[in-house]
Amino acid sequence: MADGAPVRRQRVRVPMRLVSSPFYSDVAVSVYVKVAALAARPEGCEARSVRIASYLGLSVASVERGLKELTRPGPDGFVELRSVRRTLPGGKGQSALRTVRTMTRTEKFVWLPVAASEDLTPRQLRAYAVIVFAEKMGIALTEGELAGYLRHRSGKRAGQPITAAAAGEVVDGVEAARWVTVQRRAGAQGRHRYIAHDIAPEAVVSGGELVADSVLKEVQEGAEQPVEGVADGTACLLVGEGSGVRVGEGSLANRELPMTDSPDDEGVLISPAVGEVPVVEAAEAVENPADAEARSEGEGGVALRAGEISQPSSKPNGEKRSSKGRGASPRSAYTGPQLGMSPEIYSVLEPVHVLLERVTNDFVARKIAREVGRQLREGTAPDRLKHRLAARLAKVSLSDIRDPGRWLLGVALPRWGCGYQDCEAGIIWRTGAACELCAETVQDRFAARQRDQRLDQGLCPQHGTRPGPSGRCADCELDAAIRRPAQVPMAREPEGPERSSCAGCGCRIFLTGRAIETGLCKLCRDEADAPVAVEPAASAAPSMPVTCSGRDGDTLCTRRALPTRSVCLPHRSQELAGEVA
Numbered sequence: 001m002a003d004g005a006p007v008r009r010q011r012v013r014v015p016m017r018l019v020s021s022p023f024y025s026d027v028a029v030s031v032y033v034k035v036a037a038l039a040a041r042p043e044g045c046e047a048r049s050v051r052i053a054s055y056l057g058l059s060v061a062s063v064e065r066g067l068k069e070l071t072r073p074g075p076d077g078f079v080e081l082r083s084v085r086r087t088l089p090g091g092k093g094q095s096a097l098r099t100v101r102t103m104t105r106t107e108k109f110v111w112l113p114v115a116a117s118e119d120l121t122p123r124q125l126r127a128y129a130v131i132v133f134a135e136k137m138g139i140a141l142t143e144g145e146l147a148g149y150l151r152h153r154s155g156k157r158a159g160q161p162i163t164a165a166a167a168g169e170v171v172d173g174v175e176a177a178r179w180v181t182v183q184r185r186a187g188a189q190g191r192h193r194y195i196a197h198d199i200a201p202e203a204v205v206s207g208g209e210l211v212a213d214s215v216l217k218e219v220q221e222g223a224e225q226p227v228e229g230v231a232d233g234t235a236c237l238l239v240g241e242g243s244g245v246r247v248g249e250g251s252l253a254n255r256e257l258p259m260t261d262s263p264d265d266e267g268v269l270i271s272p273a274v275g276e277v278p279v280v281e282a283a284e285a286v287e288n289p290a291d292a293e294a295r296s297e298g299e300g301g302v303a304l305r306a307g308e309i310s311q312p313s314s315k316p317n318g319e320k321r322s323s324k325g326r327g328a329s330p331r332s333a334y335t336g337p338q339l340g341m342s343p344e345i346y347s348v349l350e351p352v353h354v355l356l357e358r359v360t361n362d363f364v365a366r367k368i369a370r371e372v373g374r375q376l377r378e379g380t381a382p383d384r385l386k387h388r389l390a391a392r393l394a395k396v397s398l399s400d401i402r403d404p405g406r407w408l409l410g411v412a413l414p415r416w417g418c419g420y421q422d423c424e425a426g427i428i429w430r431t432g433a434a435c436e437l438c439a440e441t442v443q444d445r446f447a448a449r450q451r452d453q454r455l456d457q458g459l460c461p462q463h464g465t466r467p468g469p470s471g472r473c474a475d476c477e478l479d480a481a482i483r484r485p486a487q488v489p490m491a492r493e494p495e496g497p498e499r500s501s502c503a504g505c506g507c508r509i510f511l512t513g514r515a516i517e518t519g520l521c522k523l524c525r526d527e528a529d530a531p532v533a534v535e536p537a538a539s540a541a542p543s544m545p546v547t548c549s550g551r552d553g554d555t556l557c558t559r560r561a562l563p564t565r566s567v568c569l570p571h572r573s574q575e576l577a578g579e580v581a
Contacts (some may be wrong), residue, residue, distance in 0.1 A: 008115035009199060012036040015080065015101075016108035019129045021153050023074050028121035029129065030056050031066035032080060036100045056117060064516060067098075068441045071465060110136070113198050119177050127170045128179055138394050140188050143167045150555045163287040199399050348382050351390035352412060355404040362404035371413050371537040379421065384429055388412070504528075505570050523569050528562065 012033055017165075018024055034055055038045035053063040070081035080101050086094040103109055110133040117125055130149045134141040147167035153156050162170075172192075174180045180196050187193040349356055349372065359365045375385060390414050401407045416436040417423035422430055426438040451461040459465060460473040467473045472480075498509045504524030509515055518525055548557040550571035559568035567575065 003352055008113070010037055010112060010114045011111045011198065012040070013103065013109045014112050014129060015103055016110055016133060017074070017076070017078070018080060019126060019133070020149060021074065024069050025066065025153055026126050027058065027062045027066040028069045029126050030058070030117045030122045031063055032070055032100065033112055033114060033125070035067075035070075035081060035098050037114040039099050044382075046095050048095045058122070062122075108133075111198070116179055120174060124174045124177070126150060126168070128174050128196065129172075131171075131180055131194045132198075135194060135196050135394060137396075138391060140191050141194060142191055143171065146171070154247060155475065196397065197399060221268065222429055262435055341369050342373075343370050344382065346378065348376070348385050349389065350410060351386060351394055353395075354398070355401065355408060359405045359408070361405060364409070368405065368408050368413070375413070375415070380415075381429075384424065385413075388415075389423065505573075527560065527562075527569050530560065 014029065014033060014036070018029060018032060030137050033050065034052055037043050038047055038052075047354060049063045049067065050060055053060045056063065067081065067083070071079065071083055073079050078101060082099045082101070083096045084098075085096050088094060090513065110129050112125070112129055112132065116128055119130060126147060127150060130146055130401055135138075142164075144164045144167075147164050150162045150167055150170060152160055152162060171180065174308070175182050178196055179199070183193040183195065185192065189472060216410045233578055335439075349368070356365070359368070372385065376382065389412050396407075414427040418435060418441065420428075420435065420437060423438060425437045426442075427433070428435055450464075452463050454464050458467075460467055460476060463475040465473040465475060470477070496513050499508055499512050500515075500519065501507070502509050502521040502524055503519040504527070505521060507521055509521045514525060518528075520528065546560060548559045548561045548568035548571060549566045550557040550568065557568060557571065559570070561568055562572060565572055
């Protein structure tokens with residue numbers, strides 16, 4: 001590519017169900033990427049299948065087969081591609097207008113460069129998509145796991161995954177195309193470590209041989225080299241001439257629509273920490289010590305310090321770096337002593353050595369070393385800090401890190417978590433269990449967001465239901481009724497005269513008249529007055545008993561019997577009650 005030519009940076013979101021589902025073939029993924037990029041234009045995707053095939057370097061039949069798979073409902077009922085036939089008023093047919101399905105907010109997806117669909121074969125593109133997704137999710141991918149996503153499409157083993165050896169050959173092809181860098185046996189438990197690139201690789205053809213620069217140089221320079229000496233009609237795509245085979249037939253979506261990139265790509269990195277804000281103390285400024293002249297410098301610009309291994313300076317002795325630039329202060333360049341880094345700090349920074357080499361400012365490099373030393377002095381284990389750097393570097397792409405020093409100080413080195421020192425991004429480092437404080441903080445923040453959302457929607461903030469005429473929902477009224485104590489009715493005094501019990505028989509009587517004086521009911525009063533009235537007749541009837549013949553339990557009743565009966569009034573009442581019953 002000539003100097004000044006644009007870099008192919010356009011990317012599209014691809015549903016992960018399309019990559020992982022065996023229902024879709026490899027060519028369907030390539031066709032989806034290209035159609036989604038073309039559909040992002042204001043007029044949509046109007047390219048014919050012949051034009052799409054020329055963009056991807058595939059046959060027309062393969063593209064039509066991929067379009068057919070995308071327009072059919074998948075196993076879960078989703079249709080990834082909509083195609084609308086169009087005809088001019090005169091009856092002349094036009095190419096179909098194709099649009100992709102709008103993905104849901106909770107659906108898994110992966111960002112894929114459009115240039116990768118042009119440079120890679122369909123099977124290599126699918127493997128590249130799996131590698132990108134695993135890298136973003138922090139998954140240590142193996143060739144055996146990658147082989148589970150790549151399946152045979154014909155023959156006796158159609159539908160079955162390919163072998164791990166075949167998957168390794170596919171990865172070698174992606175690496176040869178320089179869309180992936182494979183670090184052999186550099187991952188956990190001796191696994192390969194895959195680093196995916198989202199910028200189209202550079203290529204320089206000299207004398208018929210492909211000369212490849214380093215991946216880091218490609219990312220830093222961000223430019224592409226032209227491909228020369230390519231014969232017409234070959235399947236090799238011309239770099240810088242769009243996505244088509246011939247010059248001038250490139251896809252407009254590749255050159256004029258950067259809007260399909262993620263709107264969040266240009267923003268700052270957001271910390272995925274839970275709990276409190278990142279626990280990091282402000283680094284102190286680097287002063288020029290009074291005894292700076294006493295420090296000796298060795299050959300090659302190496303700052304020598306007793307008991308430490310120093311790293312060579314990237315600038316020759318005596319050369320000063322200019323601090324002037326965009327956003328830089330007009331102060332003079334840093335003239336302090338050169339950086340000397342201890343072996344322990346240098347070994348801790350081993351996962352990010354590739355970024356440390358790109359830090360050209362001695363002041364920033366010194367701040368990085370001091371921050372590592374401070375955390376080690378405060379009790380942070382070296383393996384814990386090393387694991388933190390490796391894990392956070394695996395979640396980003398090297399091309400996304402524009403300022404390595406700022407990223408190391410602001411993203412990689414700070415401890416994320418709550419105030420508990422052993423908490424590492426919501427996980428207790430020694431036990432591996434989830435941090436309860438961070439979990440409570442996450443729940444509180446979720447409850448606060450849910451409450452604000454419900455208030456904006458006019459719902460009850462506690463239950464999420466519509467409030468009634470009283471301003472409270474039915475659940476709130478029920479909770480208030482449960483918390484409200486029951487009202488016990490007060491005992492009322494009976495109206496009328498005062499009541500009491502008869503001193504003779506124990507029945508309830510009104511205290512009126514003679515009952516107030518005697519405390520007896522009428523029958524008991526009559527019984528008390530009876531001996532005076534019947535005494536003259538006692539001689540006439542000597543056979544009638546004078547004392548009651550009844551019993552009160554085991555003892556004889558001592559009350560006087562009625563004149564015409566052998567029992568007293570209470571026992572007569574009991575006899576009458578028995579006869580009625």
